[in-house]
Amino acid sequence: MRIVILTGAGVSAESGVPTFRDADGLWEGHHVEDVATPEAFERQPGVVHRFYDERRAALSLVDPNPAHVALSRLQAAWADDVFLVTQNIDDLHERGGSVHVHHMHGELRSALCRGCGDHVRWLTDLADYPPCPGCHATELRPDVVWFGEIPYGMDLIQMQLQRCDLFVSIGTSGAVYPAAGFVQFAAAHGARTLELNLDRSEGTSLFDEARHGPAGRLVPAWVDELLADISG
Ligand code: BV8
Numbered sequence: 099m100r101i102v103i104l105t106g107a108g109v110s111a112e113s114g115v116p117t118f119r120d121a122d123g124l125w126e127g128h129h130v131e132d133v134a135t136p137e138a139f140e141r142q143p144g145v146v147h148r149f150y151d152e153r154r155a156a157l158s159l160v161d162p163n164p165a166h167v168a169l170s171r172l173q174a175a176w177a178d179d180v181f182l183v184t185q186n187i188d189d190l191h192e193r194g195g196s197v198h199v200h201h202m203h204g205e206l207r208s209a210l211c212r213g214c215g216d217h218v219r220w221l222t223d224l225a226d227y228p229p230c231p232g233c234h235a236t237e238l239r240p241d242v243v244w245f246g247e248i249p250y251g252m253d254l255i256q257m258q259l260q261r262c263d264l265f266v267s268i269g270t271s272g273a274v275y276p277a278a279g280f281v282q283f284a285a286a287h288g289a290r291t292l293e294l295n296l297d298r299s300e301g302t303s304l305f306d307e308a309r310h311g312p313a314g315r316l317v318p319a320w321v322d323e324l325l326a327d328i329s330g
Contacts, residue, residue: 108269147225165313166194208241272301
């Protein structure tokens with residue numbers, strides 16, 4: 099059985115990473131949609147750099163939770179048939195043991211050079227305009243997909259959604275596209291669909307099954323159930 103798993107901020111909530119909804123989508127009085135855009139970066143680069151520099155620095159203060167660890171257990175047991183795509187830009191899936199994590203909205207641990215186009219591993223601040231290791235231009239920006247930009251690897255994601263038997267959405271509000279449309283795309287290609295979320299999302303009614311509660315409890319229970327079925 100081929101599985102596609104989509105995660106959102108809710109899978110990292112119990113690790114202490116604020117979700118977009120927790121802060122009512124606000125940061126320093128700005129709506130996230132107003133900060134996470136190319137226009138905002140052109141208009142107020144310092145504010146946008148601070149938004150990401152603070153979140154990048156905060157990564158060292160949080161740890162993976164049982165949901166991240168359970169997903170890595172599923173991948174280990176079923177490597178080739180689990181495709182994990184996340185909307186999150188934190189590194190908790192990797193630190194929880196997951197491999198081949200597809201960050202469709204980019205990553206805090208990466209910087210994108212507007213001079214040469216290189217994606218470079220980056221763990222410190224960008225607000226002081228450090229030079230690109232490749233071309234030395236001081237044109238590094240956060241390597242995240244902003245509103246109005248095209249998510250990474252859409253062809254790969256669509257191919258995985260077309261071939262999967264089960265699509266599982268974990269900890270996302272279903273508020274942002276194209277991720278919010280994956281459930282319908284997967285269902286249209288014959289997949290069964292399951293939502294694991296704290297409470298109803300904007301897409302709950304689109305799923306065959308929905309379980310509501312904290313990911314730290316729901317995800318390990320679901321992985322145990324699935325692995326028991328397989329070893330049946
Ligand atoms: C694109 C990276 C074209 C940066 C992010 C009008 C209609 C439809 C679409 C649009 C429209 N106008 C504009 C658009 C397009 C736009 C969009 O969807 N806008 C929205 C506002 C309507 N989308 C785009 O611009 C995208 N690009 O469309 O390009 C294209 C597309 C395809 C092919 C060709 C061309 C790019 C969007 C990417 C923006 N970048 N993040 C950063 O992180 O700063 S978005 C960001 O918010 C996340 O990545 C995520 O995608 C999104 C929503 O976040 P969630 O992860 O769902 O978190 P949220 O807080 O919302 O919800 C948390 C959930 O967890 C809740 O349900 C809660 O109940 C649950 N939860 C909480 N605690 C727990 C829990 N669950 C379990 N356990 C818990 N403990």
